[in-house]
Amino acid sequence: MTFTADDLDTLSTSLDGPLFARGDAALPAEVAGFNTTVVHDPDLVVGAASEADVVAAVRFATRHGLPVRVLATGHGGFSPVVDGVLVTTSRLDQLDIDPETRRATVGAGLRWRPVVAAAAEHGLAPVTGSSDSVGVVGYTTGGGLGPFARTLGFSSDWVRSFRVVTAGGELVTASESSHPEMFWALRGGKGGLGVVTSIEFELVPLTSFYGGSLFFDAEHIPAVLRAWAAFTETAPVEATSSVAVVRFPPFDEIPAPLRGKTAVSLRFAYLGDSEAGAAVFQPLRDVAPAFLGAVDVMPAAAVAMVHNDPDQPGPVWDRGMMLDSVDDGFVDAFLEAFGPGRELPLIAAELRHVGGATSRDVPGGSAVGGRDAGYTMVMIGAPDPGLFDTVLPRVADGITELLRPWISASTNINFAGDLSVPGAYEAAWPADVFGRLAEVRRSYDPAGVFPYPPRAAV
Secondary structure (H helix, E strand, O other): OOOOHHHHHHHHHHOOOOEEEOOOOOHHHHOOOOEOOOOOOOOEEEEOOOHHHHHHHHHHHHHOOOOEEEEOOOOOOOOOOOOOEEEEOOOOOOEEEEOOOOEEEEEOOOEHHHHHHHHHOOOEEOOOOOOOOOEHHHHHHOOOOOOOHHHHOOHHHHEEEEEEEOOOOOEEEEOOOOOHHHHHHHOOOOOOOOEEEEEEEEOEEOOEEEEEEEEEEHHHHHHHHHHHHHHHHHOOOOEEEEEEEEEOOOOOOOOOOOOOOEEEEEEEEEOOOHHHHHHHHHHHHOOOOOOEEEEEEEEHHHHHHOOOOOOOOEOOOEEEEEEOOOOHHHHHHHHHHHOOOOOOOEEEEEEEEOOHHHHOOOOOOOOOOOOOOOEEEEEEEOOOHHHOOOHHHHHHHHHHHHOHHHEOOOOOHHHOOOOOOOOOOHHHOOHHHHHHHHHHHHHHOOOOOOOOOOOOOO
16 A cells, blocks of 8 residues: 555545545445445545545545545446545435426435435426436436436436546536536446536426336246337337346245246336327237236336336346347347246346437437447346356356347447456447547546546446
């Protein structure tokens, strides 16, 4: 290490939040993330309680030649941080809603849940993700594809400014008029640009929508998949939908009707007249009898109920990609891999229909990857860490090759999964965007204070 005990004392007294060094008993709890198989153990952890704390942490790190990484809500980590300074932002919990301008200012430590609830009090909604337990900033800087993606686009399209601490320890605002290249990069470019302390984005007027999810027995997987694939060919932009084949573990935490069961989940969200939404959804409802779930008018604040994503930490392994199309040939191949009766060490395979508003870039452009794709796909491994290093990658490699004809050339960083997979990082953006991002990162961080891609994608 390149710092002394006196250096740490000086840093500690300058902070509003806590400082932890390797070996401190409280450090593991401070850096615990959503993926419990990833255990961070950096040289130092700064529990930032203010923007000034982030400035102090970055300046300390640059003075002592240490890399800086960021841990917000703990989603997205695939490998441990074992050196340098790790800045945790969970204490940056600012939340301001201005109903007149329809703007929200959100600190880097907040998850979507309180933002959705606060906006709903004013008849407004953020363009949120499928899970309300995911952090706002980390999700949005990667682009963000939520339940209303086809109608409202990427979540990052709605950002109006970022507050950022740069590698030089300066606090700046990145927007269309101030640091526009950084603003372009942060709307989809994810990391390596600085520490985002807060984000301002536009809200949409929304009190309710037509949507929800239905579960069908395993025997109906082929029929549901084929009906959904056909539906997406002509689906209106007001409708965003997805399907997931899930092998629910026999755990007590799983609701009894799903425990130990293989099922296909069909999710649907429609922004517009509820009667029109019901008519659009009816052909999917009629495919087979559902044994669980509901699709009807829902309050906007209940948007997380569309996907019902897990919100408790645990062992996580996944691999994602984007798809150009989902035709009959794809469905045949998908069923060969994930159909009923298949025995795999995967608990879920999800397909989302995107396109529509996601295919149109914002005025001035953004760094989001995946605008040309029509679908996303994610494979989720069994929560057994003993399978993570060899078994799951081998199975996923085989399925990826099977589906190769339909896989898009570029994907999106939020769907890339483990960045240690060769080519995964480079494919997270189109080649021209990838090159421009590299130039912006070099211009703002020529010394590489913020390693990206980091050894741990946090």
